[in-house]
Ligand code: 5GP
């Protein structure tokens with residue numbers, strides 16, 4: 047548990063929250079400032095600032111839980127879709143530096159503007175981008 051981390055305190059029950067689910071690794075809560083009805087957050091009880099710090103075990107389990115929550119929320123809320131979002135770094139919109147996954151139910155005409163607009167044909171080579179990432183993966187595997 048990290049001092050002064052609000053999500054550590056919420057995840058571990060020191061600060062109350064609208065809890066939807068809890069087990070020994072995670073707490074799932076309603077977001078205090080929801081983007082849509084039922085907007086929920088999956089918080090690991092262990093502190094990881096972001097995906098780069100996440101351990102393998104938590105990384106594996108968290109998406110299994112996201113899948114379960116998404117299925118249940120679809121039925122319970124009658125939403126028509128769901129965005130599953132996870133922000134890393136200020137530039138990506140992260141405001142709380144304790145890893146979390148957003149589950150954002152989507153409804154017809156909800157006027158949420160989540161869509162990634164392509165920028166057209168890139169002015170850099172996709173081959174170069176492919177190469178640098180594939181080389182990075184090889185380097186990780188070699189460690
Ligand atoms: P981020 O921008 O870091 O991806 O997401 C942080 C989310 O946490 C925001 O959607 C924000 O509304 C939510 N949040 C921040 N503080 C609290 C809190 O004290 N309680 C709850 N339930 N949600 C919070």
Ligand code: ZN
Nearest residue numbers: 051054093144
């Ligand atoms: Zn924390």
